[in-house]
Amino acid sequence: MDFSKIQGFGKNISSSFTPFAARTxxxxxxxxxxxxxxxxxxxxxxxxxxxxxxLKNVHQKMLAVTAQYGNESYDYPPNLRESIVDMxxxxxEKVQLLGNASTAAEAQNILTKPGTKAAxxxxxxxxxxxxxxxxxxxDPAEPLATALEKYALASxxxxxxxxxxxxxxxxxxxxxxxxxxxxxxxFATKARKNVENARLSLDAAKSRAKxxxxxxxxxxxxxxxxxxxxxxxxxxxxxxxxxxxxxxEFVGCTEEAVGVMKNVLDTPEPLRNxxxxxxxxxxxxxxxxxxxxxxxxLIESLQVEQEASYRKSREEGA
Numbered sequence: 488m489d490f491s492k493i494q495g496f497g498k499n500i501s502s503s504f505t506p507f508a509a510r511t512x513x514x515x516x517x518x519x520x521x522x523x524x525x526x527x528x529x530x531x532x533x534x535x536x537x538x539x540x541x542l543k544n545v546h547q548k549m550l551a552v553t554a555q556y557g558n559e560s561y562d563y564p565p566n567l568r569e570s571i572v573d574m575x576x577x578x579x580e581k582v583q584l585l586g587n588a589s590t591a592a593e594a595q596n597i598l599t600k601p602g603t604k605a606a607x608x609x610x611x612x613x614x615x616x617x618x619x620x621x622x623x624x625x626d627p628a629e630p631l632a633t634a635l636e637k638y639a640l641a642s643x644x645x646x647x648x649x650x651x652x653x654x655x656x657x658x659x660x661x662x663x664x665x666x667x668x669x670x671x672x673x674f675a676t677k678a679r680k681n682v683e684n685a686r687l688s689l690d691a692a693k694s695r696a697k698x699x700x701x702x703x704x705x706x707x708x709x710x711x712x713x714x715x716x717x718x719x720x721x722x723x724x725x726x727x728x729x730x731x732x733x734x735x736e737f738v739g740c741t742e743e744a745v746g747v748m749k750n751v752l753d754t755p756e757p758l759r760n761x762x763x764x765x766x767x768x769x770x771x772x773x774x775x776x777x778x779x780x781x782x783x784x785l786i787e788s789l790q791v792e793q794e795a796s797y798r799k800s801r802e803e804g805a
């Protein structure tokens with residue numbers, strides 16, 4: 488057995504474990520209020536941290552809600568019960584086929600026979616299905632039957648526009664916000680963690696130098712120490728180099744973190760993503776407005792005709 492390899496392996500473990508152990512001990516001492524050294528970060532740096540945390544919170548809160556746009560049935564009432572027959576065909580498909588039906592039996596078969604495409608489970612689609620089924624329970628000559636069929640088609644179109652809106656929000660807003668959360672903001676978190684580790688290492692090095700300990704754990708007891716800390720008798724060359732190296736590492740990590748955080752905060756990407764969200768919603772509501780604007784006069788004209796017919800029949804019967 489090659490003991491030299493085992494010894495070398497042990498040294499590698501020791502060299503990688505010691506900084507972590509020193510940071511851990513420094514952290515624990517700080518938590519217990521026993522730390523002699525705790526380097527304070529600049530106020531500007533702490534302000535950047537607060538702003539980055541706020542931006543991260545924005546992304547998390549928005550995604551917690553807008554993630555629902557990836558769920559087709561987010562506006563579908565949980566207490567609504569539609570049968571498989573109701574969901575078997577889209578409203579448009581049924582209307583097109585019903586136009587070719589010559590008998591009531593053919594129409595009933597079209598309404599109950601499964602189609603090639605299942606109807607989406609959204610509230611506008613559900614209204615369309617209910618309106619179409621209602622229209623065909625009436626005499627086709629009745630104005631209400633005609634109006635309900637037209638309303639069914641309009642509801643289907645609004646439902647399709649809603650699905651297009653959802654797809655745009657998922658691909659443009661949700662995807663972008665998720666990417667920022669998992670990349671830029673994560674990089675900022677990692678950079679801040681590096682700063683905290685470097686600070687703990689620096690303060691551990693200062694504490695060791697002050698207590699006269701070595702690279703390992705500080706010697707917290709023993710003769711010549713007051714409250715576990717040695718009197719300051721000046722630093723040795725090794726101690727000075729260790730502290731200066733830790734300071735350089737701390738400064739370097741801090742500067743890098745500042746750059747990363749400023750980049751995250753300065754990028755216009757979140758506003759660009761929000762603009763995409765608003766645009767998708769605008770397109771949907773504009774489309775819905777256009778659909779209902781075309782439908783309303785048609786139903787109103789049917790209403791006026793029926794009222795005129797009703798008044799005429801009342802007058803003739805008087």
